[in-house]
Amino acid sequence: MQSARLRQSEPTGRALLKGLAFASPFIIGFLVLYLWPILASGYYSLTDFSLFKAPKWVGLANYERMISDAKFWKSLYNTLFFTFVGVPVDIAISIAGAHILNQKLKGQPLWRALVYLPSIVPAVAAGFLWRWLLNAQYGFVNEILRWFRIPQPNWLLDASWGGISVIVLMLWTVGGTMLIYLAALKNVPQELYEAAELDGAGPLRRFWHITWPMISPVTLFQVIVLIIAFLQVFTQPFVLSKDPGLGTQTATGPGDSMLSYSIYLFQNGFTFLKMGYASAMAWVLLFVTLAITLLILWSAKKWVFYDNR
Amino acid sequence: MTTAEYQGTTLGERVPVGGRFGWLMTIYRYALVILLAGVFVFPFVVMLTTAFKVSDEIFMAPPELLPRTWTLDHFVGALTQIPFFRFLLNTVVIAGLSVLGTVLVSPLVAYSLSKLRWKGRNLLFIMVLATMMLPPQVTLIPIYMMWNKVGATGTILPLVIPAFLGTPFFIFLIRQFLLSVPDELIEAAKVDGASEFRIYWSIVLPVARPALITSAVFQFVWAWTDFLYPLIYLNDEESYTLSIGLYSFLGQHGVQWGPLMAACVLFTLPAFLIFLVFQRYFIGGIATGALK
Numbered sequence: 170m171q172s173a174r175l176r177q178s179e180p181t182g183r184a185l186l187k188g189l190a191f192a193s194p195f196i197i198g199f200l201v202l203y204l205w206p207i208l209a210s211g212y213y214s215l216t217d218f219s220l221f222k223a224p225k226w227v228g229l230a231n232y233e234r235m236i237s238d239a240k241f242w243k244s245l246y247n248t249l250f251f252t253f254v255g256v257p258v259d260i261a262i263s264i265a266g267a268h269i270l271n272q273k274l275k276g277q278p279l280w281r282a283l284v285y286l287p288s289i290v291p292a293v294a295a296g297f298l299w300r301w302l303l304n305a306q307y308g309f310v311n312e313i314l315r316w317f318r319i320p321q322p323n324w325l326l327d328a329s330w331g332g333i334s335v336i337v338l339m340l341w342t343v344g345g346t347m348l349i350y351l352a353a354l355k356n357v358p359q360e361l362y363e364a365a366e367l368d369g370a371g372p373l374r375r376f377w378h379i380t381w382p383m384i385s386p387v388t389l390f391q392v393i394v395l396i397i398a399f400l401q402v403f404t405q406p407f408v409l410s411k412d413p414g415l416g417t418q419t420a421t422g423p424g425d426s427m428l429s430y431s432i433y434l435f436q437n438g439f440t441f442l443k444m445g446y447a448s449a450m451a452w453v454l455l456f457v458t459l460a461i462t463l464l465i466l467w468s469a470k471k472w473v474f475y476d477n478r
Numbered sequence: 479m480t481t482a483e484y485q486g487t488t489l490g491e492r493v494p495v496g497g498r499f500g501w502l503m504t505i506y507r508y509a510l511v512i513l514l515a516g517v518f519v520f521p522f523v524v525m526l527t528t529a530f531k532v533s534d535e536i537f538m539a540p541p542e543l544l545p546r547t548w549t550l551d552h553f554v555g556a557l558t559q560i561p562f563f564r565f566l567l568n569t570v571v572i573a574g575l576s577v578l579g580t581v582l583v584s585p586l587v588a589y590s591l592s593k594l595r596w597k598g599r600n601l602l603f604i605m606v607l608a609t610m611m612l613p614p615q616v617t618l619i620p621i622y623m624m625w626n627k628v629g630a631t632g633t634i635l636p637l638v639i640p641a642f643l644g645t646p647f648f649i650f651l652i653r654q655f656l657l658s659v660p661d662e663l664i665e666a667a668k669v670d671g672a673s674e675f676r677i678y679w680s681i682v683l684p685v686a687r688p689a690l691i692t693s694a695v696f697q698f699v700w701a702w703t704d705f706l707y708p709l710i711y712l713n714d715e716e717s718y719t720l721s722i723g724l725y726s727f728l729g730q731h732g733v734q735w736g737p738l739m740a741a742c743v744l745f746t747l748p749a750f751l752i753f754l755v756f757q758r759y760f761i762g763g764i765a766t767g768a769l770k
Contacts, residue, residue, distance in 0.1 A: 400613070404705040
């Protein structure tokens with residue numbers, strides 16, 4: 170108790186200085202790497218601006234130009250497609266896989282490691298590897314489909330499969346989410362299952378009435394994290410769509426099917442040097458991300474169960 | 479976050495063992511988990527075996543998994559067609575400095591946010607959380623312009639300096655960890671008259687070791703696998719990282735799947751080794767839900 174009093178008796182001015190001193194690197198970081206760039210980006214988005222010429226005020230012209238920019242809409246559509254197909258599938262696979270890992274098995278650390286391993290592969294290496302796996306003629310994915318007599322798409326060269334190829338590549342790194350769900354499953358009180366079993370509830374009912382509500386807070390958090398990640402996707406489609414014939418020029422897949430929002434933003438900023446336009450795109454991305462996140466949070470009270478014991 | 483939770487591997491399994499057909503259920507369970515793990519691992523097998531195949535065998539329809547003739551030629555090709563060791567060195571330097579910055583600075587800020595009581599602490603914590611949510615695209619162009627203005631584009635500075643200013647994810651992770659450290663430990667040293675920095679250095683840092691290692695291994699893998707930032711900032715081949723070197727490999731040398739897969743194997747290997755050694759910390763970090 171004496172020590173607690175000692176600590177509180179420290180003058181607030183001194184405490185403030187100490188706190189600021191320890192936090193000072195991040196305070197500088199926040200000002201230089203976050204606050205100023207956010208404000209600058211907002212200003213740039215209202216200007217015509219490139220690396221070689223000073224910003225010239227144009228008002229909302231950049232935002233107006235987006236409305237008639239077909240590529241902008243295409244990239245936004247693609248990214249929303251990746252997100253709204255990829256995130257639910259990601260969550261479903263994670264929950265199913267977590268159930269498999271949650272069984273009574275020897276060698277748990279090994280199974281967990283194997284599932285997580287793809288997540289540490291450099292995205293460029295993963296992209297090239299999957300280009301080879303998805304190769305229509307020589308790739309193993311189509312070979313496996315052939316065994317099961319399932320029609321084999323021309324993954325990377327068919328405009329209607331390009332986007333799905335990107336999602337497949339992203340799903341290879343689903344292991345992290347799976348392990349988070351595994352930890353969540355282990356936190357569900359076992360008594361709930363025992364009671365349900367006594368009442369004669371089958372596995373499906375036990376899942377819907379016990380597991381799903383008990384893990385729903387984890388689902389809420391993971392859905393938000395995944396949506397943010399999918400909305401920003403860059404490297405995976407960038408590597409999958411690379412065309413060796415185009416040299417350093419950015420390729421965007423058949424029929425622009427792999428043109429993600431971030432790739433188009435990057436192209437505008439660093440290839441076309443339309444940095445004002447790219448900044449405006451960044452702000453639109455920020456608002457889209459915020460809007461979807463808020464929508465999910467708003468819907469949470471309908472499906473997320475908080476244990477108030 | 480308690481220490482036990484942090485290790486993440488101490489939690490027991492709890493599925494009841496089946497009755498009369500117990501052995502059948504056992505087979506079923508292992509079949510399922512082998513199938514699951516197989517889906518994740520199979521691409522690695524293809525990467526590895528393709529790298530060892532002679533070129534003629536790579537283009538075979540239908541494809542065969544194992545090489546008929548094993549060869550090391552593609553590894554030699556990968557190491558000589560691109561300045562592999564140059565790229566490796568560049569990547570090691572960037573990843574190493576990023577890790578150094580992270581373990582030096584992020585715990586300082588985390589300590590201030592968890593164990594020091596000062597006005598404005600909560601506001602700063604909200605700032606940390608807000609920056610974690612911010613899409614990096616928003617700050618990308620102004621930060622590029624800033625580095626360009628000071629003449630730092632083309633150098634590794636834009637890639638490593640941010641780590642020395644504290645990374646929000648790791649500040650958050652270490653803060654959560656420090657919250658579970660009892661205050662008495664610090665108070666006792668205070669009574670003994672130790673200075674704040676001394677307490678931080680000789681008491682707090684050693685206690686926070688698990689969180690520091692977790693931050694370090696994640697920072698290493700992030701820096702190792704990063705693509706967008708090196709792509710933007712490194713513009714001459716001398717300074718390329720492996721990510722950028724490997725990316726340009728595809729265009730410069732046509733599509734040579736053998737050397738390309740061999741290069742992918744070599745590039746992935748160091749991250750693998752780090753993972754094998756520090757597996758516990760990876761899985762522990764994931765179990766906190768903050769990292770993936």
